[in-house]
Amino acid sequence: MSGKKTCLPLLKAPPSLEDIRRVHQEIRPYIHHTPVLHSSGIDQLTGAEIYFKCENFQKIGAFKIRGAMSAALALDKKKLKKGLTTHSSGNHAQGVALAAKLLGTDAHIVMPENSVASKMKATRKLGAKIITCEPTSQAREQTVIQLMTKKGLTYIHPYNDFNVLAGQGTIALEFLEQQDNMDCILAPVSGGGLLSGVSIVVKGWNKTQGKNISVFGTEPKRVDDCFRAFYSGKLKINKRTDTICDGLRANIGFLTFPIILRNTNGIFTAKEKTIIQAMRMIWEKLKIIVEPSSAVPLASVLENKKIFKGKKIGIIISGGNVDLNHLPF
Amino acid sequence: MSGKKTCLPLLKAPPSLEDIRRVHQEIRPYIHHTPVLHSSGIDQLTGAEIYFKCENFQKIGAFKIRGAMSAALALDKKKLKKGLTTHSSGNHAQGVALAAKLLGTDAHIVMPENSVASKMKATRKLGAKIITCEPTSQAREQTVIQLMTKKGLTYIHPYNDFNVLAGQGTIALEFLEQQDNMDCILAPVSGGGLLSGVSIVVKGWNKTQGKNISVFGTEPKRVDDCFRAFYSGKLKINKRTDTICDGLRANIGFLTFPIILRNTNGIFTAKEKTIIQAMRMIWEKLKIIVEPSSAVPLASVLENKKIFKGKKIGIIISGGNVDLNHLPF
Numbered sequence: 001m002s003g004k005k006t007c008l009p010l011l012k013a014p015p016s017l018e019d020i021r022r023v024h025q026e027i028r029p030y031i032h033h034t035p036v037l038h039s040s041g042i043d044q045l046t047g048a049e050i051y052f053k054c055e056n057f058q059k060i061g062a063f064k065i066r067g068a069m070s071a072a073l074a075l076d077k078k079k080l081k082k083g084l085t086t087h088s089s090g091n092h093a094q095g096v097a098l099a100a101k102l103l104g105t106d107a108h109i110v111m112p113e114n115s116v117a118s119k120m121k122a123t124r125k126l127g128a129k130i131i132t133c134e135p136t137s138q139a140r141e142q143t144v145i146q147l148m149t150k151k152g153l154t155y156i157h158p159y160n161d162f163n164v165l166a167g168q169g170t171i172a173l174e175f176l177e178q179q180d181n182m183d184c185i186l187a188p189v190s191g192g193g194l195l196s197g198v199s200i201v202v203k204g205w206n207k208t209q210g211k212n213i214s215v216f217g218t219e220p221k222r223v224d225d226c227f228r229a230f231y232s233g234k235l236k237i238n239k240r241t242d243t244i245c246d247g248l249r250a251n252i253g254f255l256t257f258p259i260i261l262r263n264t265n266g267i268f269t270a271k272e273k274t275i276i277q278a279m280r281m282i283w284e285k286l287k288i289i290v291e292p293s294s295a296v297p298l299a300s301v302l303e304n305k306k307i308f309k310g311k312k313i314g315i316i317i318s319g320g321n322v323d324l325n326h327l328p329f
Numbered sequence: 330m331s332g333k334k335t336c337l338p339l340l341k342a343p344p345s346l347e348d349i350r351r352v353h354q355e356i357r358p359y360i361h362h363t364p365v366l367h368s369s370g371i372d373q374l375t376g377a378e379i380y381f382k383c384e385n386f387q388k389i390g391a392f393k394i395r396g397a398m399s400a401a402l403a404l405d406k407k408k409l410k411k412g413l414t415t416h417s418s419g420n421h422a423q424g425v426a427l428a429a430k431l432l433g434t435d436a437h438i439v440m441p442e443n444s445v446a447s448k449m450k451a452t453r454k455l456g457a458k459i460i461t462c463e464p465t466s467q468a469r470e471q472t473v474i475q476l477m478t479k480k481g482l483t484y485i486h487p488y489n490d491f492n493v494l495a496g497q498g499t500i501a502l503e504f505l506e507q508q509d510n511m512d513c514i515l516a517p518v519s520g521g522g523l524l525s526g527v528s529i530v531v532k533g534w535n536k537t538q539g540k541n542i543s544v545f546g547t548e549p550k551r552v553d554d555c556f557r558a559f560y561s562g563k564l565k566i567n568k569r570t571d572t573i574c575d576g577l578r579a580n581i582g583f584l585t586f587p588i589i590l591r592n593t594n595g596i597f598t599a600k601e602k603t604i605i606q607a608m609r610m611i612w613e614k615l616k617i618i619v620e621p622s623s624a625v626p627l628a629s630v631l632e633n634k635k636i637f638k639g640k641k642i643g644i645i646i647s648g649g650n651v652d653l654n655h656l657p658f
Binding site for chain 1: 364366385386390609612613616617618619649653654656658
């Protein structure tokens with residue numbers, strides 16, 4: 001833990017490129033600098049030139065540690081000492097658990113009682129306390145509120161938080177430093193923390209570096225709230241959640257949506273079948289393990305080959321946490 | 330193709346470290362420089378500190394392109410132009426096919442008619458001609474000899490060839506340049522091309538750099554000919570070949586064995602069950618796809634935790650070509 005009262009400012013408005021640079025500087029000692037991979041085999045199959053920023057190699061196997069750490073470092077020592085909380089049954093749970101561990105404080109993670117045992121175990125292994133609740137959003141929120149009031153814990157939202165999305169945006173900063181000869185960057189979108197952070201960085205980079213890189217969100221067709229919201233200008237709700245992409249079932253957030261609307265060039269959707277095909281292509285050609293959510297950008301390219309033909313594309317691989325006993329192929 | 334008559338000398342004796350350096354220089358433009366990965370999760374589970382040299386990210390998904398290219402570059406232009414041949418149903422087939430393609434010549438690969446369709450397809454996709462034969466070693470050899478005499482093709486042996494093993498040894502050269510603070514290096518052993526090449530480099534490196542890095546071969550217990558050969562000083566034959574490690578079923582070669590005997594510190598074997606466990610551990614913790622053969626070194630560490638406790642270990646991941654429809658877990 002730093003001796004300073006707080007490492008980072010508590011952001012009350014959308015971060016700028018400079019804000020995100022500062023976040024990157026502070027979280028850097030706690031995270032991995034992940035590699036960018038390329039496969040001539042995938043280029044041949046898509047007719048494009050694709051670079052993959054591999055956050056599956058990030059600590060906890062997903063990018064979520066960036067946002068959690070960014071938010072935790074914006075707390076003063078006293079608040080941080082009391083501990084962190086969130087509700088999540090996925091990668092964000094492990095992100096908050098690890099951030100707490102690395103900063104020497106406690107994490108209390110609220111999980112629905114029907115969560116996958118392996119995910120609970122992984123979060124517990126990081127030193128977090130797991131509090132189970134009924135699998136309803138009401139029960140989940142009530143449990144978190146109880147923890148906040150009784151124990152004075154700070155709640156870290158998975159995406160609707162300027163400090164969190166600034167943390168996720170640091171991926172794009174690294175990516176562009178590694179490879180900025182790109183026509184566009186594609187990221188999966190769920191609550192929008194990743195996409196909003198990335199879009200701020202890319203638009204800022206374009207301005208300062210004289211580039212013209214587009215940003216696109218990509219999501220499963222079955223949970224296309226962001227697609228519908230983007231093209232109508234109004235927040236929408238997913239009508240179903242039965243996508244294979246367990247990381248992309250949330251609705252876009254009210255803080256992330258305006259940022260996405262302002263900075264993003266468009267949203268693509270992809271069918272479940274294409275997502276599975278893309279996931280398998282990444283496994284076979286890049287020889288890396290990625291979770292279904294990470295395959296949605298490549299699936300979008302596969303479904304829109306004409307649009308992306310000959311383009312230099314950056315794809316953000318969000319994570320690699322899959323259950324090897326339940327593969328979709 | 331180089332304008333010189335031959336890029337590399339045709340080796341008639343075991344190569345020295347300097348020979349392998351020269352090979353590396355010549356094959357470098359044709360191969361990937363693969364990364365070294367590390368996982369604190371695997372360190373915790375093994376009690377050691379392990380670095381993985383990831384040849385699953387190599388072209389064709391395995392290290393075999395190094396040896397094939399090394400051998401091809403030792404041919405004069407006239408011989409090279411006539412084409413290359415080998416018999417293999419695995420990674421060496423693709424290595425020779427790609428070497429031929431990159432050097433603008435033909436490859437004729439002899440494969441047993443019961444080979445896996447996907448492997449035949451992958452080799453054919455690299456531009457090679459596939460010649461099928463009955464699945465006996467006699468039929469295989471006769472077919473190759475016919476091709477050599479009728480078409481003047483040059484045969485590239487998968488391991489019993491000084492130029493080939495020199496090519497495989499370049500992996501250790503890169504590995505040590507990336508990370509030479511290691512107590513030992515573990516590699517899988519089958520015909521011995523990889524292990525013999527690696528052992529020459531490490532022993533040479535120790536001498537010139539004042540290091541003391543050991544080299545160990547590792548093989549499945551079911552095909553432990555190298556283990557028995559090493560500790561008896563005499564070539565042995567595998568009594569069975571029913572290991573999950575499809576890349577490790579060959580017997581050690583008569584050219585590679587004396588090199589291994591001289592330069593290697595020992596051979597470990599691992600049970601099938603531990604190999605599968607190690608393979609899964611690598612997939613889950615490192616988030617990379619590796620084939621069963623590549624998991625044998627880690628399996629050997631898992632079966633000998635006391636010996637390797639606290640040691641800095643380098644492991645060579647030989648390849649990542651697996652059939653996702655037939656996973657062992």
